[in-house]
Amino acid sequence: MPESPHEYPGPLIEQVRAAAAARTPLRIEGGNTKAFYGEPVRGEPLLIAGWSGIVSHEPSELVVTVRAGTPLAELEAVLAEQGQCLPFEPPHFAPGGTVGGMVAAGLAGPARASVGTVRDYVLGARFINGRGELLTFGGQVMKNVAGYDVSRALAGSLGQLGVITEVSLKVLPFAPAEATLVFELGQHEALEQLHRWGGQPLPINASCWVKDDTQASAPELLFVRLRGAVAAVDAACERLLREAGGTRMDNAQAGPDWAQCRDQRLPFFTASSADLCLWRLSVPQTAPVIPLPWAQLIEWQGAQRWLWAPTSAAGEIRTATAAVNGHATVFRTGADGAPGVPRFDALSPTIKAITERLRTEFDPSQIFGQPA
Template identity: 75%
Template sequence: MSSNPIEHPTALIDQVRVAAADRQPLRIVGGDTKAFYGQPTTGTLLSMAAWSGIVSFEPTELVVTVRAGTPLADLEAVLAEKGQCFPFEPPRFGPGGTVGGMVAAGLAGPARASVGSVRDFVLGAQFINGRGELLTFGGQVMKNVAGYDVSRVMAGSLGTLGVLAELSLKVLPVAPAEATLVFELNQAAALEQLHRWGGQPLPINASCWVRDDTAPGAPELLFVRLRGAVAAVEAACIRMALEAGGQRMDSAQAGADWTACRDQTLPFFTAPAPDLCLWRLSLPQTAPVLALPYAQFIEWQGAQRWLWAPASAAAELRAAAAVVNGHATLFRAGADGAPGVPRFSRQSPVIETITQRLREQFDPAGIFNTG
C-alpha cells in the first residue's frame, strides 16, 4: 500500500464534472462488497479502487489519514502492527472492501453498542461534491466540533452526498485482555440478564444470542465478550459465571467465532431458502422479545436483531419494530431481488427534509448513487 503524499484527484473530479454537465448518474464503487445493501443503484461506474494509500499515520496521536480506495484489510494490518484497531469492528463482506466503503455504508460489528459507530470515529473528510469541487471538512484532531459536522454526515450516506476522497479516522489501542463467556439462556432470560449487567461496572464489549432452529433440541445460547484491563476482565468472568452459570470459551475458538459474527459467515447468515431475505431490526436495547414467527440472531445487547423472512413480511416486521420505537431494514434481498419493497423504513418528516436539503446542496444535479 502506498504511503506517498496524496496527489490531487484530478481524474475523479473530471469524471464528476462531465457527469454533472450531462446530468448522467454515477455509481460509486470501491471493492463492491456491499452492493447488496440499500436500493440498487444505476449509472456509469466511478471506481475508487486505484485511489489507495495511507496519507499519514501517527500512532502516538491515534489518528490515521487514508485515501478512500484503500483496502480495509491492508489498513487494519498496518494498525495491528502498532497494536491499534478500529474498535467498532467494521464488517468485511469480502476481501476487497475499502475504507471509503466502510464509512459510506456506516456499518459496525459486534462491539458497536459499547464503543460507538463508524461516525464516532470520523475526524475529517475530503470529498468531491456534485459540482466537481473538492471540499474538506473536519480535521485530524480529536476535539468537539461546533456547527454542522459534515464529515460525520458522510458516514452512512451510501455515497449519495459526494465521492469520498480522503478520510481522517480515530483509532484505539487493542484491549490488553479479552474473554468470552457462554450461557445457556432462552431469549427472554438472555435479554433480562444483559439489561441487568448493563447497569453494572462490567467490561462488556459485545454480545450475541442465537438458537439454531435447524437442529432439533439445539440449545439457546448467549455469548458475552469482555474486553479491558486484565484484572477487570478476570474479575468479571468470575462474577458473571457465578451469577448466570456461564462457561469460559477457548480464546482461539471464541476469536474465530466473533470474526465470523462480524463478517456474517456464521451458519445463521446462510439463507435457509433462496426466496428469503435477511432483515435487520434496529431497536432500543430494552425492547422485549418480539412475537415474530422467525428464528432470530440478537446482537448489541438486544439492539440489533437479525432474522430471515420473505420480502412480503415487510409490513409485519416494520410494524413490530415501530411498536417498540425501532425500525426494520431489508439488509439482503432474496434471489428475486425483492422488487417493490423499500430497503429502509421511511424517515421521519424532519429527517427527510434535512436529507433532501443536504442532497440539494451537495449534489444539485442528482448524479450520485441514484436509486
C-alpha cells in the same frame, strides 16, 4: 472550501464534472463488498479502488489518515503492527472492501453497542461533491464543531453526497485482556441478563444470542465478550459465571467465531430458501422479545436483531418493530430482489427535510444515488 484538484487524480474530478454537466448519474464503486446494501442505484461506474494509500499515521496521537480506495484489510494490518485497531470492528463481508466503502456504508461489528459506530471515529474527510469540487471538512483532532459536522454526515450516506477521497480516523489500542463467556439461555432469559448487566460497571464489549436450528432440542446460546484491564476482565468473568452459570471459551476459538459473526459467515446467515430476505431490526437495547415467527440472532446487547423472512412479511415485521420503537431494514434481498419493498423504513419528516437539503447543497444535479 474547494481545494486545488491537482492533489487528487484528475480523472475522478473530471468524470464528476462531465457527469454533472450532462446530468448523467454515477455509481461509486470501491471493492463492491457492500453493493448489496441499500436501495439499488444506477449510473456509469466511478472507480475509487485505485486511489489508495495511508497518508499519515501518528500512533502516539491515535490518528490515521487514509485514502478512500485503500483496502480495509491493509489499514487494519498497519494498525495492528502498532497494537491499534478500529474498535467498531467494521465488517468485511468479502475480500477487497475499502476504507471509503466502510465510511459510506456506516456499518459496525459486534462491539458497536459498547464503543460506538463509524461516525464516532471520523475526525475529518475530503470528498468530491456533485459539482466536481474538492472539499475538506474536519481535521485530525477531536474538537467541538460549529454548525453541521459534514465529515461525520458522510458516514452512512451511501455515497449520496459525493465521492469520499480521504478520511482521518481516531483509532484505539487493543484492549489488554479479552474473554468470551457462553451461557445456555433462552431468548427472554438472555435479554433479561443483558439488561441487568448493562446497568452495572462491567467491561462487556459484545454479545450474541443465537439458535441456529428451529428444532426444540437445539441449544439457545448467549455469547458475551469482555474487554478491558486484566483485573477487570477476570473479576467480571468470575461474577458472570457465578450469576448465570456458563463456561469460558478459549480465545483461540472465540476470536474466529466473532470474526464470522462480524462478517455474517455464521451458519445462521445462510438462507434456508432463496426467496428469503435478511432483515435487520434496530431497536432499543432494553426492548423485549419481539413476537415474530422466525428464528433470530441478537447482537449489541439486544439492540440489533436479525431474521430471515419473505418480502411478503414486510408489514408484519415493520409493525412489530415499530411497536418497540425500532425500525426494520431489508439488509440482503432474496433471489427476486425484493421488488416493491423499500430497503429502509420511511424517514421522519424532519430527517427527510435535512437529508434533501444536504443532497441539494452537495449534489444539485443529483448525479449520485439515482435509483436503479
